[in-house]
Amino acid sequence: MAKAKIYAGLEIGTSKICVVVGEVDTDGSIKILGIGQAPSRGIRKGEIVDFETAQTCLHDALVQAEEKTDVMIGNVYLAITGSHIESLCNRGSIRIPDGPGANEITEEDLDEVRNLARDVSLPQQNVFLHSIIRDYYVDGQEKVQQPVGMFGKVVEADYHIIHGIKTRMQNTIRCVREIPISVDEVVFSPIAAAQVMLSKEQKDRGALLIDIGGGTTDYVMYLGGSVAQSGCIAVGGDHITNDISMVMKVPLTRAERLKIEHGSVMVQNVDQNEFIVLEDDPHFSGLEIDKIMLNKIINARVSETLEQLRNRIMKDDDIAALGAGIFLTGGSSKLKEIDKLAEEIFSLPVSLASISSMSGATAPFENPQLATPMGLIRYAQMIEANKTEKTNPFKLFRKKLGGLFGGSSLIENNN
Amino acid sequence: MLEYERKPADGELALDPEKVKVIGIGGAGSNVLDRIALHERMDDGELLVLNTDVRDLVSSVAEDKIQLGKELTQGLGAGGDPDLGKEAAQKTADEIRAALEGKSLVFICAGLGGGTGSGAAPVVAKIAREVGAFVVGFVTMPFSFEGRRRLEQAESALAQMEKCTNALMTFDNDRMGGLINQKEGIQQAFAAADHIIGQSVGAITKLVAQPGLVRIGMDDLLTALKNDSSRCLFGFGEASGDNRAQEALKSALKNPLLDRGQMLNQSSSLIAHISGGETITLFEVEILMNELSKYVNDDAHILFGVSSDKKQGESLSLTIISSIGKAGSSHINEPVLEVEDSSKMEESVQGGKDTKPGFGLNDDSDAEDSVFSGEVPEPFISDSDEEDSDEEDSDEEDSDEEDSDEEDSDEEDSDEEDSDEDAQPHQQDLIPEKKSGRGRFDKAEPTVTDEGEDLDVPSFLRKKKK
Numbered sequence: 001m002a003k004a005k006i007y008a009g010l011e012i013g014t015s016k017i018c019v020v021v022g023e024v025d026t027d028g029s030i031k032i033l034g035i036g037q038a039p040s041r042g043i044r045k046g047e048i049v050d051f052e053t054a055q056t057c058l059h060d061a062l063v064q065a066e067e068k069t070d071v072m073i074g075n076v077y078l079a080i081t082g083s084h085i086e087s088l089c090n091r092g093s094i095r096i097p098d099g100p101g102a103n104e105i106t107e108e109d110l111d112e113v114r115n116l117a118r119d120v121s122l123p124q125q126n127v128f129l130h131s132i133i134r135d136y137y138v139d140g141q142e143k144v145q146q147p148v149g150m151f152g153k154v155v156e157a158d159y160h161i162i163h164g165i166k167t168r169m170q171n172t173i174r175c176v177r178e179i180p181i182s183v184d185e186v187v188f189s190p191i192a193a194a195q196v197m198l199s200k201e202q203k204d205r206g207a208l209l210i211d212i213g214g215g216t217t218d219y220v221m222y223l224g225g226s227v228a229q230s231g232c233i234a235v236g237g238d239h240i241t242n243d244i245s246m247v248m249k250v251p252l253t254r255a256e257r258l259k260i261e262h263g264s265v266m267v268q269n270v271d272q273n274e275f276i277v278l279e280d281d282p283h284f285s286g287l288e289i290d291k292i293m294l295n296k297i298i299n300a301r302v303s304e305t306l307e308q309l310r311n312r313i314m315k316d317d318d319i320a321a322l323g324a325g326i327f328l329t330g331g332s333s334k335l336k337e338i339d340k341l342a343e344e345i346f347s348l349p350v351s352l353a354s355i356s357s358m359s360g361a362t363a364p365f366e367n368p369q370l371a372t373p374m375g376l377i378r379y380a381q382m383i384e385a386n387k388t389e390k391t392n393p394f395k396l397f398r399k400k401l402g403g404l405f406g407g408s409s410l411i412e413n414n415n
Numbered sequence: 416m417l418e419y420e421r422k423p424a425d426g427e428l429a430l431d432p433e434k435v436k437v438i439g440i441g442g443a444g445s446n447v448l449d450r451i452a453l454h455e456r457m458d459d460g461e462l463l464v465l466n467t468d469v470r471d472l473v474s475s476v477a478e479d480k481i482q483l484g485k486e487l488t489q490g491l492g493a494g495g496d497p498d499l500g501k502e503a504a505q506k507t508a509d510e511i512r513a514a515l516e517g518k519s520l521v522f523i524c525a526g527l528g529g530g531t532g533s534g535a536a537p538v539v540a541k542i543a544r545e546v547g548a549f550v551v552g553f554v555t556m557p558f559s560f561e562g563r564r565r566l567e568q569a570e571s572a573l574a575q576m577e578k579c580t581n582a583l584m585t586f587d588n589d590r591m592g593g594l595i596n597q598k599e600g601i602q603q604a605f606a607a608a609d610h611i612i613g614q615s616v617g618a619i620t621k622l623v624a625q626p627g628l629v630r631i632g633m634d635d636l637l638t639a640l641k642n643d644s645s646r647c648l649f650g651f652g653e654a655s656g657d658n659r660a661q662e663a664l665k666s667a668l669k670n671p672l673l674d675r676g677q678m679l680n681q682s683s684s685l686i687a688h689i690s691g692g693e694t695i696t697l698f699e700v701e702i703l704m705n706e707l708s709k710y711v712n713d714d715a716h717i718l719f720g721v722s723s724d725k726k727q728g729e730s731l732s733l734t735i736i737s738s739i740g741k742a743g744s745s746h747i748n749e750p751v752l753e754v755e756d757s758s759k760m761e762e763s764v765q766g767g768k769d770t771k772p773g774f775g776l777n778d779d780s781d782a783e784d785s786v787f788s789g790e791v792p793e794p795f796i797s798d799s800d801e802e803d804s805d806e807e808d809s810d811e812e813d814s815d816e817e818d819s820d821e822e823d824s825d826e827e828d829s830d831e832e833d834s835d836e837d838a839q840p841h842q843q844d845l846i847p848e849k850k851s852g853r854g855r856f857d858k859a860e861p862t863v864t865d866e867g868e869d870l871d872v873p874s875f876l877r878k879k880k881k
Contacts, residue, residue: 044856044859044860045859045860045862047860049859083860083862233862234860234862234870235862235870238855238856239856239870239871239873242853242854242855242856242871242873243854243873243874243875243876245854245855246852246854246873246876247873247875247876252855296875297873297875300873300874300875300878301873301874301875304870304874304878308864
């Protein structure tokens, strides 16, 4: 591989559609060449509800990205989300046959274990999106990273399985394909975002990444270096705006501005009788807004969402096991003082995640809104690296990663 | 498969009808009983209504009525408090015992989650066991929108019922109605639930009370329902005419609890009971069983029964009873609301278009088609025929499916809907109205938590209400 490769990551978000074009150098470093963005319409809660409108927006974003980077975008890595996406962990276990020269664990054995681990009953209309290896266990020895070549009698594997409703995922894919642009892989948004927002060390120590976007709040939790939980709550920044608009009786555009310019998630630090004056315009007779009230509305929504998320995670894992703490990203993480509120709710250190492991001029791209599409580039690079590692890239890709990126079957079936 | 064990079917009854008692407890229970009294040909067994609420008791059509806890509640309901319901039942225990004395088969119908049903049903079941009766419970679990509190009450009552009954059939209201957020659907959803329970009580009584060519007894019933904490599968279909075997099966599988027969392949044993007039032929039975076996797992245990009943005349009916464990059932898999009452449902779905929690911005029907073709059915969409027909034998499905639904329902539950409308409102006190108040998400797919909270309504407003 002498040449640098160029990848494009695409996220069709509820508030904006974003394309990031990045160049991966031979040494694995990533340089962002440029981004294309367009405000999205026809998308609610991370899923397309108006196909044609969404497609027009997507087209705008792609054209912008192509113009800025001088790259013809022919295929993309696509991030998807939606409330229908769920995850679970399952363990598969096989016995290695005895015999001469046996008891050595081979790739084939691991394949079999993987298939067993994936053998969970999904709801009928659901398909696998990812199945990610967490840990192998060989004869009770825990946390084996790579058991091939080891001797053992019983091999077990814990897989984290992410699945969603097939047709709903296909809708997003189809939207892209009709541009027409081909989709290389489909990636669950927070998994992509975590590739750049969390460092390996943070993943090892245990970290929770919360991506609060426009329509959804996606999360992924790493424990001991591997994905322990992931999922999506269909509540995001749009809900905050909607809440403000409904309670204050102001138009949505005004509510959005109030949220961004004046709103904060903390109620305590506001002086009594602090008012925000909304000027009147032809469609709106002016109004004075009580800032405490505004913050209360935002606080109610954000704390409710975070509490829900906490409760979901606490169902299966102890949140105190997160050594590295909690990281916030996504457009709504720009809300003022949201990290303080999250700290109160989770009783853990919370920080706003920043993009790591990128080279080149990253400053213009230091925006939590770009976490997912940036992550897609890193993700693409990792897949590519794995592909070329062995002699027969295609076969190995299928074998080692086919499951990891089970979305591929989804893509094939789409046409 | 069809090994006939000829028994003299000379009309001798296997179970004396006077020894059967059907008890409805609480608002939901008495609604079910009304339905049985009015719709089902329930001539085996006496009906008895127990309630704390005297208004409800008066409006019931059952012949026997006992007011629970006269002094305790002074004729009012238990107000959603199971402890009160329990105490009321205990205070009236002697009266109940007297009513049950000498009965050998007791059915208890109750809606769990409220006060009287959850509190009194286990007490009554215990008394029935004490007088030596075989007790079968029919209980409904509350709709998820009724809130977590009611669900918790229902679950604790269910656990008690499991201990005190011989067999327990659990009906999940969500599976029958499935409608959240749709005001218009509620009356019908409750009515549909009652209807199905009414059918199943009627069918089970018939099943064990009627003499059979191949008889099904209580032991078989226990086998079919033996799954722990199971969800009950029940389907009942009746038809007459040339093609009555096929038709009866079709209409039995249409039952929402069976999810068009798809739920059946998860069950390990089931009862299939065919009952017909004297004209029933072996050939018809064979066709029916062959068709049915397509839906059932190969190694499932089919407990098969046939009986003939002169009173049925030309019609043939099929009852399917089974149960599956709770695991594996998913929320997404919720069946579509398409019950016997479909004629009424239809109205509500069409009429309520504005408030229908649908897929979002689907004003533009073209766009809807292109985006959602092949979309998975959501609980609130009633016409999912396209989707399902792909998976089923195509000859089972017709394009005029809807029409036939309506015909069926017309035959089955004539026009006594009014009685439900009168009796229903008592149950609905705790259902929050969430028709609007969602702003820009009015037309988007609703986000509802497991506890039934609508997240699209501003949290600020919801918090204030609490």
